Amino acid sequence: MTRRPMSKKILLGMIILFAALSARANDSLNVRSVGSWPFYRCLSVALDTTTAQKLAIMGTGGGLFIADITAPLRPNKIGEINLNGSYSYIIKTRDHYAYCLSDSLGLLIVDYSNPYSPVLAGHCAYKEGKNQALAISGNYAFICINYYGIKIIDITDPTKPVDKNYYPCNDFNIDILIKDSLAYFATYEFKVLNISDPENPVQIWNDDTQSGQFAISDTFLYLGSGSIYTYNISEPANPVKGGSGGTAYFGFSIYDTLIFGGGTGFNEGFYINSLSDPNSPVTIGQCSTNYFRGLAAYNGYAYVADDSKGLKVVDISDPAHPVIVGHCPTPRNEDNGILYQNNYIYLPAMEGGLRMIDVSDPSSPIETGCSFYPNRENQALAVVVRDTIAYVSDRSNGLRVINITDKANPAEICSLSLKGYTYAMADKDTLLFIALWPEFFSGDSSSIRVINIADPKNPSDIGHVCLPRDAMDITIKDNSMFVSTFNTTLSTIDISDPANPVITYSNDTLGLGWNQSLKDTILYLANDNKGLSIINVADPINPVKISSVPPFSRTTGVFVDSGFAYMVDDTLGLKVVNITDPSNPIVTGYYLFDYDPIYAVIFFPYVDVTAKNNNIFITHPANILQALEYYGPEAGVSSDNIDNEKRPLIFLLKDAYPNPARSRATISYQLPAKSTVSLNVYNVAGQLVQSTDMGAQQPGYYNIPFKTDKLSSGVYFYKLTAGSNSRTRKLVILK
Incomplete structure (x- = not known):
């Protein structure tokens, strides 16, 4: 059989596909991660009952919660420590130290002698495999690691743990337990090890029938x-x-x-x-x-x-x-609608209730208080804050009204039961508008309820309007309310008479709308697989879509601040869009989440975003709250006068964006020191097709436009040279 040569179109298509898949591994353009609040799912627990104050140390997602359990019926979280977003499945406690195992970071030792402010005391890094169990005996920690064996660490000084040795066992290792000078070790079989010499265990017995x-x-x-x-x-x-x-x-x-x-x-x-x-x-x-x-x-x-x-x-x-x-x-991340106000993030965290997180230092968010129903399931989904009152949409529990004057001790004022499931909310003057989904199989319609909150202690339901589908988000301008609904509709509702709202416009061609952000007369709609839809609503009864920005996958969140729209896609990433001209939006930055994209396909977790002054906060499946910073030139971070804290530590050339490109692309790089910079572009034959001398540049972050209109479709390589440093990247041009 004669093999036909691969066509140029097929080859170019494969290159483009490879570039698209490779983009998943790229980290960012003009956006950097500055911090996180990664606490969720309680995966492990250990107790310390040696003092009058009884404590539970909880492995919660990427860190630890410390709870006071002196009164068992009212366990109260009093402290937290972020362990760099590292999962702590296994915890042991001894002498006010918590020994935590992380598959990515190794052994982390936390000093909780002050349980209100625990600190990381010691760390022994290793990455030999998945941790299965931990036993502590004398001055040693014995760590059972899958398909590796037992790692032996000297913890005589918990602030300076030392990796001493390991007992090899390339099996499915399950557990280790120590009594006196013997270690009981479970692999595919049951072994007994003599650890009289802790650094050199010796097998003395085994049973290959049970484990x-x-x-x-x-x-x-x-x-x-x-x-x-x-x-x-x-x-x-x-x-x-x-x-x-x-x-x-x-x-x-x-x-x-x-x-x-x-x-x-x-x-x-x-x-x-x-x-x-x-x-x-x-x-x-x-x-x-x-x-x-x-x-x-x-x-x-x-x-x-x-x-x-x-x-x-x-x-x-x-x-x-x-x-x-x-x-x-x-906390739990599921349809959370976050609010950023006065250096606080208000996070409705489903079963976790309303969490109040101080983000005055975005690199180190810390929770100051939490409000939840202690004796029934919490379902906090959305929040509106007015002065010292927080209004929480709590799904089947209705509306909760909470006094947050003292954020460390929020106090519920009252609640309002509503028939159905409360969802998104918006406020105007003394009114609160709540999206209400019908109870399953009830036959009721979706609606917007109008609640009078002139007296926060006595909210009252004064009107409603029925909707064709469940409302996902609400925004208000003057006497017009814009509602994005599940499946296919954007609606405008006249609320000039709050007791009798009236639908004045409905569009069933836009597709699924998640949340919205409104700036002046322009509505920005997170439009699922259609990306970001930008709609002129100057005439509320005749909205006009004027432009759009394509998604990474499915856009679920958007927030507008200071000339930028921040759009997020399920678990894939963030795009920063310059909307100085809403009819011509320009993507000027992005950040790809370090998370398994298969999770998005299977579970499609909802991701939301809020921002102010280039500080961006995102709800995220792995980090309940992730803090980012946009530092593009338009954001006001000067490249030639960058402070030491923001000065790059290494030379870095990033992939062009977009890639593949059509008429133009943006090339981003960072310089740790003053350098003479040049950019050369080569075709696949190695021929120089374009050269630019950019002269001497100060340390900082740079984004340069690269016009491709004079280049034909194909694969190119661009090489950036800065002093003695140089890097080369690939760019696909498709016309």
Whole structure:
């Protein structure tokens, strides 16, 4: 068979596809990450009950929460520490130190002697694989790492941990537990190691018939692997296998004569097993929490790491009938509509309630207070703040009115029940407009409810208008309200008579509209797979789309500030758009999220954005709140007078944007020192096709326009030389 040569069109198409896929790995143009508030899902918990103030240390997403559990029915978060966005699945505590394992950063040691302000005391970096378990004995931490073995770290001085050695085991390693001078190690088999010399473990026994997670009580070792298997360790170096029974798959722990273990599925929670006969565990109870991750028990209560539901407190005084009695919620990112006002981010965080985060220093956001319903499920979705009052849309719980004069101790004033699910909100004068979605299968219509809030202690429902579909967002200008709805509609509603709002315009051709931002007479609509739609609403009953900006994938959030529109796409990234001329928007910056794009395809998490004075805050699936800064030339950050804090540390040439390009592209680079700069462009044959001498330039960030109108379609390489530094990048031109 004769092989036909690949056509130039197919080759160019493959190059363009490769460039598009490669763009996912590019970090940014004129936008940098400055900080985050990465706390969400409670993945682990450890207790410190050695002092009068009882504490729960919670692994919450990318850091730790410290909760006061002195009053078990009212667990109260009192401190937090950001561990660089690093997940902490496994935590052990000893002597006011929390030892945390991170797959990306290694062993992190946190000093919580002041639980209101914990600090990172020590760090031992490693990246050998996925951490599975941690045991602490004497002056050593033993870390079970999957397909690696046991890492042994000297923690004599917790501020200076030292990596000493490792015990190799290239298997699926599961758990490690230490008693006296022996380590019980679970891989595909069950091993006993002598650690009399902690830095040189020696295997002295093994059983290749069973493996799982461990727990020890007196002279019995229990191994959880669906059922609970017992081993008599009266002779510690020679375990004798006994009976089995009960139920436990993971998250193994013992309290008195009870042994706990997680189930296998969502809402299955954990099982409680009796060890009245230590050789024959028996399941006697079950507690159906959300998504059990592990627990620690003390004084008749189990403190459960319950994933997106936070920390649950369960009364186990009657183990056959456990009862959830307390709750310390963690934030959750799902349709969150954030508000940035007076150096605070107000974050309605679903089950986490309303979180108030001080962002006066964007590099170090810190929560000052939280308001949530303690005894029922929170569903905070949107917030409006007027002076010292916050109005929270709490889905099926209706409207919550909260006094936030003291942000450390917000106090609910009242609530207003509404039939349906509250969603987006907007305010005008003494009125609050709330998007109301109908309850499932109720047959009711979607609507906008009009609430009189002249007296915040006594809000009253005074009017409504029915909508053809569920409202996603609301903005107001004068007596016109603009509503983007789920599926296909942008509507204008006349609210000159608030008791009787009237729909005066409806467009069913725009496609799905998420949220909006209104500047003067121009409406900016996050238009899903159509990107950013820019609409002139000078005549509210005849809006006209005047331009658009394409998305990375699906645009869900937009915010306008100081001549820029900030648009965000699901989990993919941010674009900064110069809207000085709304009819001709120009993308002047972008930031690609460091997150798995497959997550967006499967779960499509909603991402929102707010900004002021080039400070940008984004709700993000991995970092509940991510702080960015736009530093493009139009943003007022001078390249020839940049301060030391913003001075680049390295020479960097970034990919041109857009790439592929048609008539023009922007080339961005950064200089750490004053340099003489030149730009040369070559074709695929290595021939110089364009050369530009840009002279001496000061340290800073640069963006230069690159016209491609005189170049034909194809692949080019541009080389930037700055003093002794040079870099080359590829640019595809498509006409």
